[in-house]
Amino acid sequence: MVLEFADRGLPGDLILRVRREDDSAALAAAYRRNRGHLAPWDPTRTEDFFTEQGQLEQTRELLALRQTGAALPLVLVDGDEIAGGVTLSGIVRGAFQSAMVGYWLDRDHVGRGLASAALSAVVEAARDDFGLHRIQAATMLANHASQSVLVRAGFERIGVAPQYLNIAGRWQDHVLFQRILHD
Structure with missing residues (x-):
């Protein structure tokens, strides 16, 4: 089951696809450009991650997951540049009908509502096109900007998960959010 997603226009002539x-x-260029900006919120990355070959391998893995219906990897495109990404992952069907969402935004595009707009578009597709019931997200305790993005996109805080993810080289506590897509 390939997850289909039609290109969506976002503010500032960005495209989510x-x-x-x-x-x-x-x-690779976007990740190199944003290396310092994203480092506090990302897992420790190998040097290969920042190369074209490393991104090609990661893209192929994500697209293979898309083919099975387990993920939807999206990018925000600004002209010829990648300005960010949103990935719906860990999609579980059956009684759960749930997924995780993660996102990032180029440092030159923050503060304009683009992450909220992109996330809202993904929420809409998850509900209307993929039939999901719930989406979960997690942010580090200190990532107030990301928490604001989630709240603006209709997510609610549901708790704190101790030592949830290994970020920046150590296990970090995270605030968990969810959005129920069907009443």
């Missing part, structure tokens, strides 16, 4: 193999060079 499915990640493609030919995005690898632009993704």
